[in-house]
Structures are given as C-alpha cells and as structure tokens.
Amino acid sequence: MKKSVVTNQLIFKVMRFLTLIYFMLSVLFFAAQASPLKAQGLNNRISFNFKNGTLTALLKSIEKKTSLSFVYTNKDAVLNQQVEAVKADNEMVSSLLDRILTPMQLTYVVQNNQVIIKKAVRVKGKVTDEKGLPVPGVNVLEKGSNNTTTTNLNGDYSLNVRESSSTILFRMMGYQTKEFTLKGEAVVNISLIPDETGLSEVVITALGIKRNEKALGYSIATLKGSDVNTVKEVNVVNSIAGKVAGVNVVSTGSDPGSTAMITIRGQSSIATDNQPLFVVDGVPVAHSLRATSEVGRSSVDYGSPVADISPDDIESITILKGASAAALYGSRAGSGVVLITTKSGSSAKKGLGVSFNSNAMFDQAWMFPHFQNQFGAGEYTDDPAVSTTSAWGPRLDIGTKHLQWNSPLDAQSGKPIPTDWVSHPNNAKDFYNTGSTYTNNIAITGKNADGNYRLSYTNMVNKGIVPHTDLSRNTLNLAATYILHPKVKISTNIGYVNNKSDNRPSAYRESVTQMVYSMPSNMNINDLKNYWKPGRENLEQFSPDDSDNPYFVAYEHTNGYDRNRITGNVQAVFDITNDLSLMVRTGLDLYNEEHETKRPFSAKRFKFGGYGVDNSFFKEQNTDFLLSYKKTLNQDWSFGLSVGGNQMDQTNRSTAQRTESLSIPGIYNINNARAGTITNAQYNSRKRINSLYGMGQASFKNMVFLDVTGRNDWSSTLPAQNNSYFYPSVSLSTVLTDVFKVKSDLLSFAKIRANWAQVGSDTDPYQLYNTIPFNQDWGDVKRATIEFNLKNNFLKPEIATSYEFGGDLRFFNNRLGLDVTWYKTNKRNQIINIPTTITSGASNRLINAGNI
Known part of the structure; x- marks a missing residue:
C-alpha cells in the first residue's frame, strides 16, 4: 500500500514537471518566433x-x-x-x-x-458559405500588414489595402482559410468551404463561446445531433452512454422514462451526487438527478426534467470534462458540464421548409436473475404449506402431486384434490409486456435576410414493459433570430413540455417486480390475472399467498404524475465595433409537477387503502452579460478578452398531503381520508449566486494557444465570512505538426495540451443554523421537534484543483485518431455529515473535511 502511494506521488510530480517544461518551451517558442515585421x-x-x-x-x-x-x-x-x-x-x-x-x-x-x-485601395465584398448563406465574424486581413477587419451579420466587409495587387486572407473557424490575390478588383465576394478534415472543427465551449477545437487546452467531447436522435431515447441522457470516454451513464431503472445518472471522470465528492451541470442554449437548467419518491417501502422514479428535451430538437451535445473546461460555469460545474445546443433556423435554406419524421421503438425484458425452480412453496422440504412466498418446499417436476391454492374440489366430498407439482419457470417472462415508444416530430423553418425561425412539435407515447405503466410527452419549441440592425441581433428560444403518466413503475420492496421475483415456482402467474375476489371488487384482492397479487399491484397501486415545464431565453448581441461586442441574456427554467398516489383496500401495507397528492414548483432564472473583444493584430498574432457576470436565482416549493386510511373504497380524494390520518408537509427554499468572471485568449500563428480564466462567486448558502470564493484556470495547447511543419501521409495532426484549474462549490440552502420543525399533531395539540443533524455556520466552500496533460494524434488523413489524457483532481474542504454521540443532542454534524 505504501509503495502504491509513493508511486502515485512520483507520477504526479513527474507530470507536473513535464507540464512546467512544456509551458516554458512554449513561452520560449513565442518569444523566438515573434520577429519584428516593421521598422524598429x-x-x-x-x-x-x-x-x-x-x-x-x-x-x-x-x-x-x-x-x-x-x-x-x-x-x-x-x-x-x-x-x-x-x-x-x-x-x-x-x-x-x-x-x-x-x-x-x-x-x-x-x-x-x-x-x-x-x-489606400478600398476593397469590399461579401463572404458566404457553401450554401450561399452569409458568414458573420470572418477575419479578413491583408497579408503582410496589420490591416484587418471582420464581416458583419450580413457577411459584408470593407478593407483598406496597400496595393491593388495585395493578397487578402479570409479566416473563419470551421472553414478552410482562403487566399485571394487582387488584380485591381474593388469588389471581392468569397465563398468559404467547410474544413472536412476536422482540424478546424468548431465546438461550443463555456458560456456558449464557439472555439476551434485545436485551440483548446483541455479535453472535451462533442456529439452531433445524428448521434443522439437516430435511435430516439425517451431520456436523451441515455443517448450519451458508451459514446464518450470518461463519461459513465447509468439508468436508475429499465423503464425508458427513468432517471439517468451521469458521472464525468468518476466521483470526486463524498456527500454530493457528483452530477454535471446541464446547460441548454447557454442557460443552466434543472438538475439531472432527483431523489425518488418513497411510498411505503417502494420507490417511484418520476424521471428527470433534463429528459424533457426532445432528441429531434438537438443540434449537438458538448461535454466539458475537466475543471479547466468548466471553470467559467461556477460552483455547480465542479463535476463537469453537459452543453446542449438546440436546432435553429439559421442552417435552413431561404424560404419556408417543413420536415416530418416518425420513429417506433420496442422494448422487451431480456435479462432476468437466475430463479430457483427446483422447489415449490413451503418453509422446508416436507412443509405442506402452500400459501407462502417461501420456496423451500417439496421438490418440483418429479411426478408428485400436492394440494395447492387452486386445487379443484371433489364433486362428492368437497375436499381439494392434489394436482401436479410442477414448475413454471417462465413466470417473469409471461408477466412483462412488450413495451413500445412512438415518437412523431414536425418542424417548420423559415429564413430571410432579416432573420430565421424554427418551430417544432414532438409527440411521444410510451407503453412500459410493466403492465399498466405509461408515459406521454408533448414538446413545443420555438427558436427565432431577428436582425434588428446590422449591429444588433435578437434571438430567443422558448420551449413548453408536458409529461403525463397514469402510472409510473415502482421499485424495491412492495413493487410489482419484487412480487413477481419472489413468487414460488409452482404457481402459474397467468392464473392471477383476475385479482379481485368475486363479489368483493374494490374491497378484497385475491392472493394465493401472504403477499400482494402482482396484477393487483400493477393495476391498482398507481403512481400518476403531471409535469408542465417552460424553458426559454432572450438574448441580444450588440456589435459595438468590428472587434467589440456585448451580449446580454436572461433565461428561465420553470416547472410545476403534481404526483398522485393511489393504494386500494386490502393491500398488505394499506389495509384500508391510501391516497397522496404532492405538488412541487421549481424556478431558476439566470441573467448574464458578456463583453468580448477580439483582435487580429497581424498574420501571426490574435487575442481575445471577455468579461462578464451572472446572477442565478433559484426557488423551490413543495407541499404534500397523504393518508394511509380511506373511509370509502375506490374514492381517491383527500377528503375521503379517515379522521386524524392526514399528514401534511411543506418546504420552501431560495438560493442566489452572484458571479463575475473574465477570460483571455492569445494565439500565435494559429498553432500555439494560451487561455486564462477567472471567476468569483458569492453564494447565499454559505456564511458571510466565507461566501466569496475565486477560482482561476490556465491552459496551453500547441499543434506540433504546424510548429515543425510536418507534412506526412502517416501523421496528419499532432497536438499536446496542458492545463491547471480550480473550481469551487457551495452547499444546499439552510445548512448553517438549526431550526425547530413541526411534527404530526397530537390530537388538537401542535407538536414541535428538534433536528438531530447539527448544522454549521462556519462552512467553507469546497475547492477542486485539477491538473491535466494530454495529446491528440491523428493518422492517415484523419482516418485514425488517438486522444490521450492524464488528469488528477483533488477536492478538499468537502462538506459532509459525520456521526456524533447522541449525548451532544445530535446524531450527525456537518463539517468541512476530506480530500479526494
């Protein structure tokens, strides 16, 4: 063990040393290559x-x-x-x-x-793409001089050059650089060709900034829309599974609408769920993982709001893996960031367009546990008991007969007749249905010189493999952009989603799966479909043993829900000059969700039935701005500088009313609760984070890139003396094939990168001071209790420090690629609950500790 620790420390020191050497060599390379282009x-x-x-x-x-x-x-x-x-x-x-x-x-x-x-010679023109659409933001520069400009929103440019025979360069991320030598022309229109090699592929990074992938000093992964909507998962997070290195996706259940847990580069926190931040079109949205609802001893998964995004509306998904990549997103990005960019009308052709697609997917229960089919019901081999879930009775399938729960009666004596003692090994397979998911999408796009839009509607209907489970979803999304002025662009993205289910499957004890799996093999599950005792409908279930009938649980133990969600943002971009722009934006994520739980009379846990209604409300509003300055100094040097700020306001509200005893069977209304059996619960919380951040980028000859970022957060959940925390990042990348001018059919591209970063994180609301909550009333007496978890008003923010070193190699004209990353993350000041002696008045207390 000691040897392993020493080895890890040695490796870490060596990698830090190599990173430092790499940084110093790059700086020397900058200095050595920066020869003067002008007179001294x-x-x-x-x-x-x-x-x-x-x-x-x-x-x-x-x-x-x-x-x-x-x-x-x-x-x-x-x-x-x-x-x-x-x-x-x-x-x-x-x-x-x-x-x-x-x-x-x-x-x-x-x-x-x-x-x-x-x-000067004045040259003007228009830059378009391969479809003839204008390309804004193209760098236009005169070769061998400092004369530069950029195209406006309409793709137009105007540039003063020295000679009527000068050479003009046109550069844009994602497109091949184009040179044009003048021959006295005053108007030059250029069409750019996409860079199919992928070396100039444009990716979305933090804060929605588009960057050239080869310029990044950290590891990211990008999935195109076709990667996630070819097979349309009900939960789009499941579409990422198995497609990105270092990203693990685990669904909490087999039902298509189940919540999916995603971890990036493993778990780094003891107390938190280690889930990444999800950002849709630049706006953070609701958490990807939610706690299940407990009903009796079973758990119900109502799915994650992230799953509301329709795969048909996704343009791309970018995963920011390391702290350096995610540092600008603040405290919630400590476990990485998943950036989702939805489709817009910008890529459509001019005019009106309509698209429609339909998809069908079917599910079957495939992998089961290895069931014991050798012994029937009973506590021991000669046990005559047949109404028990224990399966250690007489051996099956040996030609014997035994009295069973469904033995016929003798016509003369009226006594039960023994029947064949045989197994039914396909009970589980016979119980589950073939699930189906039908998805239909229609999208209307429009585009002209003044803007574009895309209106999309998606309908999804799912029938689960568990009988009587379902899920329906209707999604309406509008993305629109309007060029108010050549220097002002307004855009918006608004979505409405309704999720509804009459019954979601439950899990663990008292769930239908537990009933099916624990059924003795001598019982035939097909004989249990009529689950009410004749003449006792809605009053008494029919069950052959001491557990609930599986079909009774499936059809009468229902867990319905209805969620209405609105997401959207409004963004304005002002091009103050060709080099300076201002973005202001506000975004909203809001949903209201209602759960309705029904339990019938004669249930083993709910003898007189039960009913519950839960309502939850969530709202998060993010308002931010970003002032960006980009400048191409000459053919060799370019840089960018941005400063911005964000205010996040988050509100949670929930109420619940439940009863475990009804007066009249089959009437599911809280007013039907027996007197004195209603329990009430309510929770309200608010949270705010104010942030300021900045970033700078420098590029030399488009082959050496340096990025520096910094962000400071002020969190309302931390004590005043510790609620401010700053975290920086530095990254450096070098394209070796450009530096050493490598021209080889074998090695197409080689890049090395290194970065260092810190990310801070806070805690949940109301973790500083203990309160006195109310308990269930004692008759007409109001009761209060104490919290047994001791809070801490001296909490500090968690700080994660990350080191990363990697390389990207591509061979045979980019037909074969190898991306290798070594990283190390230490997370200190972890906010965790630890047990303490009850004599202190608390069973647990909250502290800062741990270093993972």
Missing part, C-alpha cells in the same frame, strides 16, 4: 498632444520623436489633409499611424526606416 521605430512608444493642423505637421512631430522619416507618394493630397486634435499616451507608432491614416483612406509601407505614405 514603428514598435517604439511615444506620447504627445497634437492640436489641429495638417497631416504633414503631425508626421513631422512623429519624426522628431522617432528615428523614422516619412515619404509621400502624392504630396499634394497629403498636405491638404486636415487633422483634428490627436493625443497619444505611451502608444506604439504603428497603432497611432493606423488610427490616423485609416479614416483618411491612406496606408503606408516600410522600407528600412522610411515610411511611405500612399493612397
């Missing part, structure tokens, strides 16, 4: 205050402060140019010249220390 004087910084005058006077002022000299190719034109007041404060000469000359449609070229001022 252009890189100098100057400060001065120039009042109104001619351009000639301004250039002479610059000459006095530098070693540069200016030459005019059209002196008269230059002399006639008037310049407003210009102030420079430690500004580079090259930046100052760009600022002054560009509005005058002038440019310059450098020869030694001479700067030649000349008339």
